[in-house]
Amino acid sequence: MAGKPILHYFNGRGRMECIRWLLAAAGVEFEEKFIEKPEDLDKLKNDGSLMFQQVPMVEIDGMKLVQTRAILNYIATKYNLYGKDMKERALIDMYSEGVADLGEMIMHLPLCPPAEKDAKLTPIREKTTNRYLPAFENVLKSHGQDYLVGNKLSRADIHLVELLYYVEELDPSLLANFPLLKALKARVSSLPAVKKFLQPGSQRKPPTDEKKIEEARKAFKF
């Protein structure tokens, strides 16, 4: 029997969290090896485990995969969360990339010096309510189905719902005018595997706070 996938990353959300969500939603158990000191990262680099000297890295099916998108694409294909044909896949990719763009902006916020944070927040809020959330709300409205693509759960729904949790953490009022997105969030959250992942004690990581960033800065010298 194949071993569980092993995730190599820091003990925090960063670029690995969307992979954790996708595996969890697919009902796939996984192990994690946390990089806690520079020596841990050096060891991975020195034994040739990191193709481009970067994490995330996921050991799965005899491979050591890097590049977040490549990893997500592989997992989505393997667990049938990538649509039924090329055209559905294209829509799923388009939606997932939009989620990733907003997600990236929100991910970088904790790294801002406090003085700059407010300045960064304004365009993020604006893009959330004027560009990204309306786009997804309109997709759901246009077909009236329960999921974004092909009337079936796909990675696009999982990535979007993960993002909606982050938007809510930022400011719950941002979701106010998007009833279909709220319904999607509730629907996906109640799927057994997702519900389990949302409970305390799961492998889901908490928001990245300033204390954690400081620790990481000291340990990894950036």
Place this chain on the structure above:
Amino acid sequence: MAAKPKLWYFHGRGRMESIRWLLAAAGVEFEEEFLETREQYEKLQKDGRLLFGQVPLVEIDGMELTQTRAILSYLAAKYNLHGKDPKETVRIDMYADGTLDLMLMVALAAFKPPEEKEESLALVVKKAKTRYFPVFEKILKDHGEDFLVGNKFSWADIQLLEAILMVEELDGSVLCDFPLLKEFKTRISNIPTIKKFLQPGSQRKPPPDSHYVEAVRNVLQL
């Protein structure tokens, strides 16, 4: 008979260039509409053709696709350039994602103030020489085959050639320590569809200059 794909973008490389390369390499004729005025851009947005209000936009097979990677993935699959199974596909994705990251750094550098631009471009050359090119040199050395994945021409080969040429424009000596990449460059450049694309008069675009930057700033009101 299917209509030709139609590309909507500025009259320059930016995020569309990898898409042009892929279509050209696949021997697919395509049309281009160039965004030269704010009005054109606003019309595209108002007509609801830009899911997230952004270009690149590619009209293909009855779809209006945005998000560079979604478009590239669709085209790679459509033209059989994405591997024969998920394990080949994931390797192609890993390689393509790495090279795309590198090329986007070059595209974005054009919009920075002169000093930062110099720094960014120097960093691109450094990353190419120390992080990316050694990996690809080793891949070619380890399997001794003509192409990066599965002994067959794929999207990964097209992206790598595009990246090599782009970095060479910044530093002509960048391949001096990579003999297999030099051979690879020659070999892939001689593929008839690519050879044609590399000739003057093709739809390949020149490196970004101040005129291009100004045109983009004008249309996007940056």
